[in-house]
Amino acid sequence: MTKDKIISLALFLAGLIAYTATLAPTLLQGDAALFQYTPYVLGVTYPTGYPVYIFLSKIWIALLPIGQIAWRMNLFSAVCASLALPVFYNVARRVLNNRPAALISVLLFAALPTYWRWATESKIYTLNILLYTLALYLAITAQKQKTKLHAAAFGLVTGLQLGVHSTTVLLIPGLLLLFWLNWKQEGETRRGRDKERGRQGEGKTKQKPLRASLFTIHFSLFIAFFALAASAYLYIPLRAEWLIARYGRNAAIQHGLLADFYQSGAAGLIRYFTASDFTGGVVANWGKVPAQLISVYLLQLMPIDFRTATWLILAAGFTGAALFLLRPSLKRRYWPLLLLYALPIPFVLTYGQGEQNAFLLTSNLIFSLFTGATSGWLFTLCKSHFTKAQAKLATLLIFALFLIIPYQTSQYNLNWLSHKWDTVQYDYWTDVLRHPLEKEAGMMASWGDLTSMWYMQHVEHRRPDLPGVYPADEPVAADWLAQGRTLYIAAGRVMDAWEPGVMERYQLIPWGRLVKLAPLNSDPLALLPKLSQPQNAVFDDKIRLLSADFPPAVDSGDALYVNLAWQALSDLPELSHYSLRLVQEDRIIAQKDDTLRSGWFPLDYLPAGQPFVGAYPLQIPPGTLPGSYRLQLAVYQKAQHEWPLQDGSPTLNLGPVEVEFAPAASSPGVRRFNGEISLDDYDFKVKRVGQGKGFPLRLLWRALKTPEDNYTLQVELIDRDERVWRDWQIPAATASWRPNQQVRQQVDLTIPAEAPVGENALSVRLSWLRPDGGPLPARYWLFPLGNSLTLDGPAITPKKNRSFEKPSPQIKSAVNFENKVALIGYDLPAAFNQSSTLSLTLYWQGRGEMRNSYAVFTHLVDSAGQVVAQQDAVPGERGKQPTTSWAIGEYITNPVEIPLPPTLPPGEYSVIAGLYLPPTGPRLQRLNKAGQPAGDSVTLGKIVKKQ
Template structure:
């Protein structure tokens, strides 16, 4: 009887191990096929059952001959077979995860390890070389990137610390017969240096793990990271900084391995760490001491060259010292990593302290790395931009190389409150780069290193930690880029996490699943970032801006430019020879407020009889200047009034009421996508009013239903004489239907139709907090979002994909009714409905930015949180539907209300670039999530105010909103947030007509002061 039962259990087991993976494959394949094709054929339920039956039969036949040890990855397909919602991303992730697990089970060819390593290096070079060439910036860039392009072309001197090595390499690139412009060739240098970084990462992980999957995971994670990809396709010095950090880390890993080997094998035979073996035949020599982690391989090392006669570990010290010498001469930030490297060397080999002879070669290599600095005094007397005679003096040379002009920015955020907020921002920087799963893999890898090979863990952990801490304290406008060298040790830890693949037999499925999850995560990371970089590859915003400005500037004009636009203007003039008659002058920040500096520069030049064009605008400080005329995105202070209509304008000849005569208009483009900006430039003259009296004018885009879907309101001071041009920027809000729109211009109670304009669906799907994938008869629902910003006025956004593109439907008052939608297996159903997500926020803004919280009302708990000696955190969260080309400032205000709950008793304001300046909007891509932290500080001391509603912060740069000493218990306090253009001060439009009908800002709700 027992034998019969045992045989029955065995047969049942064989049946289970056959059916479970087979049914998983069949049901998964049937469901994917049904959801893909069932909507094409009718009836859908019959089609879905047919597909599923066929795929299940095929799966049963395919899986039967194989044991569970070969088919267990198919079990993961149950995850989607039983998943309650149709979702292509989920089934793609499951399919990739399964495929990667199967791929790891395929034994690699019996090739020498050096062939596998070289194959991986070649594959890395080809893959990322092609990827970056496909997404490379096509030409001219703004700000520092533009400076590097024109400095390289003319062998000039860049801003401190000068970057001489980069300048020389970039100049060599400009001489290659590749591409159309020098700017493109300088961008190409970043492709090369970034690919070289990835090659070093691959080699380093390979040396630590001898695993192809581990090396590939690390390389893909770094190569597709947000900022690394951006830097790999644009002219910049950060990629070269990362290259020297990667080279030094590789050399130090090799130094560690050689040192360990020499201790285990003093006779000179090669010793391979046991944890790194991969099926290598080995024997243990009882006469040689060894640790549990290392085994001996009696293969001698050939030493024929002079360099080879240097002890192997010292050879790698020379390479590391050369890398750090070059790195420090390139950018001083690597000095802090160099300190960690020196500590690591002493920890690994303490005997080096007692043998000064071994210092000589590394010191000479480090000094050799400083030789590029000689470029600076050699170019001091040349007539190129940036060159100065001071560079040939010791004081001038030292000041430039050490960047002493920026010394006030070092250790800027040191106050505990500010540093704490800043360290939180550093976490946001990491999530901005990598997915959460990859960050978890990096932490696991570091923990494993500290457990198994703690000295390497010390090297990677301290390299990242020290560099991150120094960067957190440094006031840099683009911290996200400064962190680039710190990403290298992070991905090395990630690679170490995957080193066990193919080792432990008992835990192989779990380890393979972990590694497959990491590999799938990096593939998804690259796939999600690809659309943004492909879109940026097709844009040349800096050239369009600068070239249009130069082309339309009057003869002998003076263009006053901020740094962002000065460099591309200089490039076009000095490298391409455009408009030499125009003077481009950079307006640098000084002791006075920046707006006052601009106003003084404009007034002085205009008073000397020159036409002045300004790229920066401040309505307050410009109040006493003559009214400017819009020139593209800049501002033209004319000497002579405009007397004729511009040639590219369409004539109108109509009156707007009794005050305005409309002469003509210009639309910047014939069609506009939903959520994009259309620019209307209107030419007009006042009829009866005094020319100096401001006039209010508005423009609207009116749909076929008679509703306004875009609006721009201006208060314009007419030109003292001649024609006035006014520019209206109309951003179509989500919810606008595609079609033809009327453009109406109004003033006061009168309005008139000017022209019609075609609105098209969005070409890219909007970002959503609730992704779905359910088809209707003519469209597919891709996601939905709730907004509860206004009390008792919930708004629902439904995002649809149509045959022509993407549209958003807006529902108010809690209406959640939906048409019949497809569900699992592509079968239509009326059962599914959107869930009501109380407290969520989704306020669309111009340029594709979305505010997603947090309101101050979230703090309104019992007891109220705003009390003395207590600090409350008020963070503002944003995301975006597309990459951005402009710099926007987050303006957050804290207000104490009078007893009527309407008038302000006191207020405080914080304006800064998002994330305390660390992640400018210029660096955002589609899907980026950014947090700008603010602290509400209520102390017993009375805050000091610089100006109205602007308190003196407790530490420089602290995003602190101070509660006034006049606040009383029970007083209502509220918050508000807006964004505005950092260069033109133009507010970013809020694309919610319910909010704009009541406020010029996003209301953050209210809470109270604690008793």
């Protein structure tokens, strides 16, 4: 394999890795969503139709039958972008005749933010560049491949590019001129060689002069195959008329199968194929081009892509263009390349719409070639002015300096696109299309929002009966309602652009993520859906739950969709929230909290009397064990307590829900125990944790097959020397796990008070133990790990303000609680007046390891032994001194504030203290000098409340 082939393969693989690393994971919106589903359904999109992209994408989808359609279409862009890089390299290699310069050209272009961005989502631009680079390659290699097949291929590729984007018409003059000059060059070279042979007496073998008719034949082949490829545009009227005949024009438009720009008849086709609805500025704005070449093109558009060392790159690019004119080896290709670079620029400036830098990609590819020419010239200067060793060093230095630019741009792209893409659109429409919606209800939104809905309808077959209604103007909405049809505001702040006073003209019902629009004379309560479970629960006289609906069962790892019909009894502020909880034995398994008000409702509150619908997806965590659970509902205002029901309860039990087994859809993890259990996922939810503080370890297990027995999970905190600082053993009913069942498990870990600090100071070691205590063997994929696997733990931070200096309490004591903690003294007033709190201070000392966080109780007891006031809390100021953080020998100052009832009568009271394990015990036992239990509290003394 030659060097150029190796470089070409490396460029393709590097591009594919880079672009797929930042690939959009799923459904997008706007044009991207349109191009994610239109090839799948063979629809007709906006002008000029892009038929070749539709065909090739349809083939791609069929050839790659894995993954979501949206993801496959995004990947198609990445593959096209990656394939274009080696083609462009071979173009630059032949034009510049310098391998490092060609590589610089390609890397500059590959890292352009616009090119990289369009390589990560579905759109026509990277396929356009792939065909463009192929056309350039065929034009440049015409001198070596002067065959009929070569001319036909050149025409076919150029025609295919026209079928991808109509702006190819701007490139055809430059491509044809480039093809002709290279084709012509070989004829001149051959005639030159014949003359030389004649001078040397070799005239007997003269070849026939090159005939002009041969170019005519080749040009005719170009035209024929160009026309053949461009005939793909016949798809537009043929498919559009079929869709109109099958569904009707309006229905085809409302379901995203046909663009509303398409009109039957010759006039409609001319308007469509000339894109006259978009290109008016191309005719009207030519006078602005000279001024905008600097103010817009150079100062705004070019810095978007050449963002690193912009002016240096601009200087290098324009210097390279001059070199093409001045250097004999490049001069022949100057005019065609100049045309290819320059012609799209005035179009972009006059067009003034859409992704302007995307339309400039063909120009920027040539500009990158010009920049490569400058680097090649610098390499040549080094060779001619330095020694061989110096030239090599200088060449490497120049090459490295040029590479800094694509490197820094790539870093920007990785950071930008890694944060840009998400699953918001897919999640939104998955949720919306599960709302309780009437059959064939209209969904009003902007066209760019509806494309995502149409994808969900056609590809995932979710509510295909719902038509999209656009433009999102009030006259369109009024006309829809006048037909007696149901209408929802589906996305975007549609009504912001309507005339003020919308609520005075229509009934508006918040409907989950939507808003239902109805005639003003409609009964608002009659507009609510008929849900299966009537309710009449009133929360704090502020809101009434009218009815509810949810499935009786849900698969583990799936979403439980809960629909609720409400009516506000008073004005509900914007921060009024609901809380849905799936519970089992008072443990919350899943919870979703959000605002009650829809995002598209024009008021920032819900007025009294307002009915509304809540449609809430409650995500059941993967690995939730099958069984019976309860669905609970609470309502509250943010940062306040739940609003009580009429019986005083803070939550309403909506009913039982069965979580059912569902086999995991994902691949099992590579960390495995005995071929029976895999660890699919884990997290700590914290990155840093202090000495003595706790954190949850969440584990997601999978049964690869039914385990042979019930095993015990052993969790150990170990340091770098594998010393065990703390361990936990949790029995699990693993024998009941089904094959491919995921099981979620949470282990609450506590860092020892004297644990080592720093990054990776402690790790978490996991083992599964048989009933006899023997461990299961562990593997990481095929590699044995022994009998356990180790996870990097969070960073350990030292406890602040730890003190080993003995304090001086007002009253000294020596009370020993189970050799774990000692009360060494306290400050207690002898008396107090009428006050809202009683203040005292306890002084503790750690005596042994504390695995549990105990609460300190202080009780005020009357003469009859009744507790009349108390304070139970984690020790320390604001609870910042949990007992798990007490090192042996450490002293802890524990201020206590006991709230006093206002009706507390004067008299003598006792103060007692102790420690217990929340929420209900047990208490630590007080030991006497013999080490025997002597009670579970200590009386600090008497205190008098004065008159």
